[in-house]
Amino acid sequence: xxxxxxxxxxxxxxxxxxxxxxxxxxxxxxxxxxxxxxxxxxxxxxxxxxxxxxxxxxxxxxxxxxxxxxxxxxxxxxxxxxxxxxxxxxxxxxxxxxxxxxxxxxxxxxxxxxxx
Amino acid sequence: xxxxxxxxxxxxxxxxxxxxxxxxxxxxxxxxxxxxxxxxxxxxxxxxxxxxxxxxxxxxxxxxxxxxxxxxxxxxxxxxxxxxxxxxxxxxxxxxxxxxxxxxxxxxxxxxx
Numbered sequence: 466x467x468x469x470x471x472x473x474x475x476x477x478x479x480x481x482x483x484x485x486x487x488x489x490x491x492x493x494x495x496x497x498x499x500x501x502x503x504x505x506x507x508x509x510x511x512x513x514x515x516x517x518x519x520x521x522x523x524x525x526x527x528x529x530x531x532x533x534x535x536x537x538x539x540x541x542x543x544x545x546x547x548x549x550x551x552x553x554x555x556x557x558x559x560x561x562x563x564x565x566x567x568x569x570x571x572x573x574x575x576x577x578x579x580x581x
Numbered sequence: 582x583x584x585x586x587x588x589x590x591x592x593x594x595x596x597x598x599x600x601x602x603x604x605x606x607x608x609x610x611x612x613x614x615x616x617x618x619x620x621x622x623x624x625x626x627x628x629x630x631x632x633x634x635x636x637x638x639x640x641x642x643x644x645x646x647x648x649x650x651x652x653x654x655x656x657x658x659x660x661x662x663x664x665x666x667x668x669x670x671x672x673x674x675x676x677x678x679x680x681x682x683x684x685x686x687x688x689x690x691x692x693x694x
Contacts, residue, residue, distance in 0.1 A: 509625075509685040
């Protein structure tokens with residue numbers, strides 16, 4: 466079965482500093498990988514996704530992520546964090562379900578705090 | 582464009598009472614639909630998914646059930662709520678002819694007292 470590990474529960478960075486959120490996955494085949502962001506009391510918004518091809522993917526709000534098969538990682542990065550980036554970030558791996566559809570397995574999330 | 586709605590946004594219910602949460606999707610046909618629960622301090626857990634009307638698959642045995650009476654409507658129910666049913670419930674849809682991306686609704690915060 467697939468799994469996702471986000472080793473950092475909380476991260477605090479200063480506004481303008483760079484950011485890297487870690488994600489490691491376990492999946493038997495080529496994974497579909499996602500990063501979502503959740504503001505308090507809100508649903509999840511898709512930041513970016515990796516299906517195949519270029520291992521460096523660009524997303525919304527200036528985020529990017531790099532797929533590294535050898536390390537089973539899909540870390541999220543941003544060169545300069547803005548105060549509005551404070552939120553919870555979830556990494557997920559997708560897998561096909563018997564009977565159709567797909568299933569996302571999520572990590573436990575990383576809470577990002579931005580200091581002004 | 583596609584939109585997904587959930588209601589109610591918040592709900593406070595006593596233990597033992599029934600539950601009905603509704604999710605509807607607009608702007609797409611025959612989507613895959615999903616119910617997730619997010620407990621405090623934890624990630625999201627897939628509860629149910631549906632690939633078509635009347636087709637429901639359960640991922641985790643529990644006190645809840647799901648139904649899909651119409652193509653773009655997904656309902657989460659319970660006959661008798663437990664304290665452990667408290668959490669944030671998220672509905673999601675996936676366009677089966679597009680990518681494997683799931684898009685989430687705004688969620689329902691359920692508190693069982």
